[in-house]
Amino acid sequence: MAAERRRRGAEGPREARNRPRERGAARGERGGRAALGLVAALGLGLAAAGSLVLLWGRWRAAARAVSPHPAEPALPPGATGPDSAPHRFWGSYRPHVYFGMKTRSPRSVVTGLMWLQQRDGAELRHTCEQSDGLQRYGWVMHDGQSFGLQDIHDRGLLLRTEFVKRPGGRHGGEWSWRVTARQDGGAAGSQAALISLFFYVATDGQGTLRPHLEDGTRLAAVSGTSEELGDFKVTFLRPSTDSGDDVPYCSYHYLDAWSPGLHRLTDVVRSSLSSRFVFTPPDGSRRRFVAVDKFRGLPGAEEAAHSHLLLHQVTLRLPAVVEVTFESGSVRERRGALAGPVLTAELARHQAAFERRFEETFGLEHKGFPAPQRRFAQAALSNMLGGMGHFHGRSLLRSPLHHHPVSFPERSLFTAVPSRSFFPRGFLWDEGFHQLLLARWDPELSREVVAHWLDLMTAEGWIPREQILGDEALAKVPPEFVVQHSDTANPPALLLALQRLLGSAPPSYLRRLFPRLRSWYEWLNTTQSGPLPYTFRWRGRDPDPERFLNPKTLASGLDDYPRASHPSEDERHLDLRCWMALASRVLAEAAERLEEPSEPYRHMERALSDNELLERLHWAHELGAFADFGNHSGAVGLRREVGRATPGRPPPAPRLVRVVHEPPRPRFVSALGYVSLFPLLLRLLRPDSPRLEPLLAAMSDERRLWSPFGLRSLSRDSPMYMQRNTEHDPPYWRGSVWININYLALRALHGYAEQPGPHRERAAKLYRELRHNLIHNLYRQYAESGYLWEHYSDSTGRGQGSHPFTGWSALVVLVMAEDY
Template identity: 85%
Template sequence: LHDGERFGLQDIHDHGLLLRTEFVKRPGGMHGGDWSWRVTARVEGAGSPTALLSLFFYVATDGQGVLQPHLEDGTRLAAVTGTSEELGDFKITFLRPTTDSGEDVVYSSYHYLDAWSPGLHRLTDVVRSSLSSHFVFTPPGGPRQRFVAVDAFRGLPGAAEAPRSRVLLHQVTLRLPARVEVTFESGSVRERRAALAGPVLTAELARHQAAFEQRFEDTFGLEQKGFPPAQRRFAQAALSNMLGGMGYFHGHSLVQSPLHERPVPYAESSLFTAVPSRSFFPRGFLWDEGFHQLLLARWDAELSREVIAHWFDLMNAEGWIPREQILGEEARAKVPPEFVVQRSDVANPPTLFLALQRLLGAAPLPYLRRLFPRLRAWYEWYNSTQAGPLPYTFRWRGRDPDPERFLNPKTLASGLDDYPRASHPSADERHLDLRCWMALASQVLAEAAERLGEAAEPYRHTQRALSDNELLERLHWAEELGAFADFGNHSRAVGLRREAVRAAPGRPPPAPRTVRVVHEAPRLRFVGALGYVSLFPLLLQLLRPDSPRLGAVLDAMRDERRLWTPFGLRSLARDSPLYMQRNTEHDPPYWRGSVWVNINYLALQALHGYAKRPGPHRLRAEQMYGELRHNLISNLYRQYAESGYLWEHYSDSTGGGQGSHPFTGWSALVVLAMAEDY
């Protein structure tokens, strides 16, 4: 559980060990107040009751601030006092371990490390280089047991790096069960009630947990909807993990501009944001964030507005926002080098407009007034840099420039990465999904302008043009596919082939490489791929309720040979040429068949909308809505119950979780699906 502000609780199950971590904050003073953290460790299942456990508590600075250790008996780090610009003066206290009932632990061993690190991203390396295995746990009257503990810092391997972060580490080694508490006390709190520890901490944790559960039910109403306790706990965990994954990042991106030969550092920036996955994608992603804020805005609209403001403060003078926020060395350490540089001519789906559509009605006018110039600049940047070859068409820039390497050159800008586009990238492409995103953006700009008394008609005019069903059909309806589609220079016959590479004289032959082969010359035509892109006119509800094309789209969605599965809508139809095809020998399918929660949520939102509007497809939309909602929720819960995780995407054949995990970014939208909150 995590309320996003003052309270958190998590259970970690680790091969016979149950670790529960809990924290609670107590506001006060000028720097955020006090907080306390409790770690409880127990044996569970087949775990050994005589096993030793070492807990490591890190305290570190990030290039500024002062830390002063306070030792007891030369080895136990009892407290750390310090000061920093953000926190002022503070004191961190490591209380002696106790049992669950609060009695002192009979025996424990303490170790302490004081070292320097090149940065927070190297803390684990510093600790690893300081470990030694010659220590012995010697409880009175009990068996002796060897264990690993920090000793002396021996330096890091590789080239020497300048020290930036002071690292203090408190290690406590003990037998289970045991409990350890850590308190943080702010120096600017002048009047402090009883210390936030022991029974006082227990009472505060219980009070905050009860308040969270009541607020969750008041917000989402899952008990009222009949969900059993286990599924309600699943939904609480999904929301809490998104809230618990929020972070504050500072640093600069590396940006490649068409005007410069080499990448240059972007302006130093700060970002408060949610992240897709704490373990695999611990940074901000532009198109993910719009989906994150759909859920967070429902839980805490003020928090959501703050995050959105941070994102728009990253905008440059032209109106561009980097799509991936790799701020600082710690973030950069988690990213492969080829993905670090951001290109200033490459976009990302403007999904923040999805969240703004929800927030506009109740957003304070002063907030909207500050935000509106940035919204307008962002919108104009898309119109000026991502325009297509014809009026009211759009084209993602930045498709992969190496056509020989990929079965279908990727379009990372679209967020759909390897989803099939025209086989031969060109300036003639018309991308359907971007056109639909711009229709949504035009609508939100118009609504914001109307609230502020600004000129809204230019945005309304563009919205009407981009929502014009006849124009949409002329530009994007593929009669031979029976669906909406992209248009471009496309070959329907491409494949991958292993190509032998000649060896240089006297050299062993190099490994063969895989290259693309084209069996049919490309020509300008619609792209024969039925999948998520084909659904965008429905997903963003641009189709009129009486449109005959709406019926065809619903047919394709509900066809089990194409997009429908027992687990949600698959991303690419089974009869599409590139269904589940690798893009290179090292690049497995990604958006070529798997079930993705963010697009399924948009589908539920759209079906729910069409089911409420008069038209010939209303009853069918209502029926499909109920079936799709059941399929999506039941599979995500089943996979969570089996694995303990929400996943990045799900198999369209088994429903099994795939990709990175835990992935409590947009997969947490299952909470809104359960609440039927659209």
Template identity: 85%
Template sequence: MAAERRRRGAEGAREARGRARERGAARGERGGRGALGLAAALALGLCLAAAGALLAQWGRWRAASRAVSPHPAAPALPPGATGPGAAPRRFWGSYRPHVYFGMKTRSPRSVVTGLMWLQQREGAELRHTCEQSDGLARYGWLLHDGESFGLQDIHDRGLLLRTEFVKRPGGLHGGDWSWRVTARPEGAGSRAALVSLFFYVATDGQGALQPHLEDGTRLAAVTGTSEELGDFRITFLRPTADSGEDVQYSSYHYLDAWSPGLHRLTDVVRSSLSNRFVFAPPDGPRQRFVAVDAFRGLPGAAEAPRSHVLLHQVTLRLPARVEVTFESGSVRERRGALLGPALTAELARHQAAFERRFEETFGLERKGFPAPQRRFAQAALSNMLGGMGYFHGRPLVQSPLHEQPVPYPESSLFTAVPSRSFFPRGFLWDEGFHQLLLARWDPELSREVLAHWLDLMTAEGWIPREQILGDEARAKVPPEFVVQHSETANPPTLFLALQRLLGAAPLPYLRRLFPRLRSWYEWYNGTQAGPLPHTFRWRGRDPDPERFLNPKTLASGLDDYPRASHPSADERHLDLRCWMALAAGVLAEAAERLGEPAEPYRRAQEALSDNALLEQLHWAEELSAFADFGNHSRAVGLRREAVRAAPGRPPPAPRLVREVREAPRPRFVDALGYVSLFPLLLQLLRPDSPRLGAVLAAMRDERRLWTPFGLRSLSRDSPLYMQRNTEHDPPYWRGSVWININYLALRALHGYADQPGPHRERAAQLYGELRRNLIDNLYRQYAESGYLWEHYSDSTGRGQGSHPFTGWSALVVLMMAEDY
């Protein structure tokens, strides 16, 4: 029994140990599964975190790529629309506004042609690109139809050069053209002057040229081929007198060279000049002169050659003329060469057609303007048309999502330029004003330009404010202005031009534009929104307030116009609000024409035009004017900083730095000027608005905005009137008279004078006075100086800034025509 108990006890113990092992095993299995679950959860978490990081990185990459990616909508300008097949009449043109005379095609890598000249006297410089430092008495187009014909006079210290061109259609590549360059002496003692004319042909990375010489030194012709021109021939005729007879004696030289690019053509020619030559006419004195010789490369140039240059130099006594012809190989039946008497007749025919069309378009003779003022207006329009340029290249864009500037994809732009000498490239806010004039002359041309600009839009809906496309354009821009910042706006003035074109614009054209216009409008609403509903704020004000009396606002187009002294996110900018009201109204009208939803744009227009809300947000009672709002001090100035010299060294030059004598606080900005006028300029004020009278009074007050030469940009009683912004930064929009804003003022006054209201007669009176002041001063300054100018002195009326400035200053033509 005892043995059995022991045996059963042992068996029980074994069973107990077995059950224990089973329970332990079960616990171990459950514990193992728990550990595996935790590991899996950790792994899953890591995967999700990695996926999240990748997703965030992809989002950043996508946002960064959108900043430098073209807009996904179909192009506003159909592919090939500027080529010789679709637009043969405009394929060739004077599309090189930065040179005194030259032509190219609307091709990305066009063969280019141009003129240089050199007066063979001590100290004379080679002329090629338009430079204010050249000091020319005057130059510019007197007649130019924007398509087929142009006549320009250049006055250069005793030399008058007249350049003329005319085109003749035919073939598959834009047809033929001919030049006539006439050189005459000006002034006493210049008749015996010796002058060299340099005619050149150059490639731009593609195409081939072949010289054809006579007598070993005279380049008689160039034959060539390129992708969009096919085969062609350019012929340089021997010089003649005005009568058509051959000149008695000329000296010829030619250059066959390679350049790193078109932007170095002047350097290539200048480095090839030698003074070892002698001009030895059989019936006159011998004279040493400078001519092109062997080209041995540019000093220190590391760039690979990409531009083949063939140059024909003719040196002669004045007066004389030289003709050049381009003949397309695709013209099979040519009506004789466009030279001599045939060229004279064709030029006369085009001139008569231009003058008829000008009068039919603007009616200045019917309005009683005398012939000199009509010629002035013709020159203003012609210089804008002759300043059209075709550019191709890759802009540099800096986005907040990129550490370094990034090249934007290759782009093309057909545009007018503000100034051939100083700003020979596209500027966004200038272009809207340019197209107000060009749309009146040639609506089809204007529609094409607008489409070009909208096709520069990025996927975000942003258009760079300054277009620097290609090496030639970049060579004229200081390095600090080359990079465009993707958060920086510019006034959307293209809506001004579109407003003029909208009623007659073909629906297919408008349908191509609409997705881009909508994206552009949304970009402004998304990136330039202000701190309160229906307010807006220009981004990109200068971030270095200690250096500037008032930090600049380049995005607004008004540069140094006084804003809040201390930039902040609380600013409300009046002009941008008014631009957005204009944009909303134009978009609403475009949507209605297309059958698209227009209600959101109409609601926005109504809210932004609401006079009560406008007053609440922007009426400064103490100024009795509309104004910006922001963190502002009314007591700032520039002073010399105190400096100490390091031991043993001379003290550094003291800088002018800003001094703030009153702490800033949220308030209206005490600056009465152009910004204050924007509710009137864009006609947001109702004709019966109680504020309209105060605005008109400020305009007419000679102590404030009124001058005999137009409206000054900043009131004389404003604290920053004519104040420098830095030691090296003179006043710009702080008192001068600017023609684009004065045109808007005339347009608005003309509108208020035509509407019933208590201020109708006052608006009409101001309109008449202001129009007369502007036209008289612009004409007087042109007659005295030979130029239209960037802006004008509010105290003397004299032209200031860059010249010639036949961008928005050419709006004087519309003022004369009373075309608003």
């Protein structure tokens, strides 16, 4: 521009004659500049509009990530209420307490039991805690609907809790409890044992309770009103002996208090206990004991009280029997109280019906199992049914588009739980295995649970993997696991149960489910897609590789199972590919039943079941098995690192950090274990596949996956076998025997043994031996410890992890019945 100005200054008279034109040119130039300005303004406007569109799109995507799915609910409104399902309205739906009942409603009135042995060092019992150290507890019989019998063994005390329901009225009928307390094992001095039983009724934010007192200290009954129950009355009958006579002497106390919520009931009672009371029976053997006194509030509690608690305490010598009745005001023609001999007869009738139904369903006596093993199987099923819970509340969700967690709208969930003591809440992939058993016992119940889970779906088609609904559930969860991340999947194992239910499910039920099933499938197929066509990758692996020997993959359900040592977008996860093959098959079957287009699902099923393509993508020749692929180093370890001391401060504690002795490179992951078996487990391999032989060989090799107690999760010759993942993380899926995967293995082996092929006889032999080992060890461990366990040692067979774990470990019932 400076050179241009210089040229104009040097022009002569000719240029002066051209001034008019020059002015015209200037006007044209100005017009050009105006046009350019207009274009620039339009550009800025379009850019701004584009930014607004992008912002709107981002806002819309963020909203969808935490909004409910727009489809019609899978479960019709009111389906769980007393009008539609009165037989299931009341139940033992509080799995986290040793004994309690509630309704399937959002703000249910709850009832429960606590107890305290009146001796030095005894603790108040209420919620199921592994730290309580009970020798055993659990449901001996439970039909999932109207009846349950549970035995609790607590350091010299045997408590038997029983309940039975009776239909009637408009609010889910009525029920009665019987709690029998006696010295466990007939120890000497049993008549001197003193125990306090605490029976309570509490509200959860709505409803009213009114106490009815006798003699000023005995809470004889509680009457109340709530939205779901109308008018009701809970009566605490006087204790009796086994023979039906009145207990000679009892001491009574009651508590009328308010709590910040149901999750603080134990704290309220514990803070109200006083040791100033004296037990003074007629024989003159006086002794001090602990009882509830006036409630003066919880120390440091800042939460507003909204739960009203009325508690009846009876202190007595053993043995004794106490009964509690619930009567609904809507029952107009009652046949008499469900107590005493009437209750005895009803309990006996339901017990006989349960045993008869159990044999008709599973046929274990017909198969030759002795009575102790049949009782073990009955307890396994009963504990899963007795561990059903009804939860209501909000999940905390977070998507990549949110800076902070967002509350999902309130939802209810009716589900089984893995463990009453450690995991008393819903887990998505666990529930698929739970429903394999429950669908066999009660298909209607199972269909309802599947619908409940699908109704938790977001608008994107995502289902949060862990459901923490309500304050009681939240109180049992470490803070780091509360928030659910919307890019994290979980295996669609629920489709295993749905596949079993498809044949008998009413078309109307499937039609309500199908839009959500389709969204779930599409979400998995897009958000978890891999780097190549027909490959898949679990999102959400731990992003901090320096902390772990091998970064965890919680989304897969297999937690610390070895994956590629250095997480990257190039990973191909074999198990997820196989899950998607199963999902494609089930979606196709459901679509065909509904006469919906099924070819897209069938096409995907054919592609993901293509054995040649599966081999190209996942067969590791050097491993002799299928495997994951990713950026992997086969030489990593943990080394203790001493931090540098800061002047004036104590030196930091040494910590274990990961060291990599060989640079990672794209390769197959050198881990033979459960993931390697997935093409067999979900029966994607043809019966004549040449890859079946090396997999069967690995399964039967004691140096690799075979153990006398079941298939171990990771081969003994793997570098990661039984290796800690961090200083504080012991091995989890790195050698232990897990029952859910062993069940899938037995199901697959049973199928290959029935189909013509070169590996038929070997599959049949392996099936027989594995089934025997699994049943024998689980029964032995149950007889010795009193529990089913989360997983089992591959070297000793001993139960490990949380207990009781009557989630997928209860699949042993189907194994005994050979029901696949």
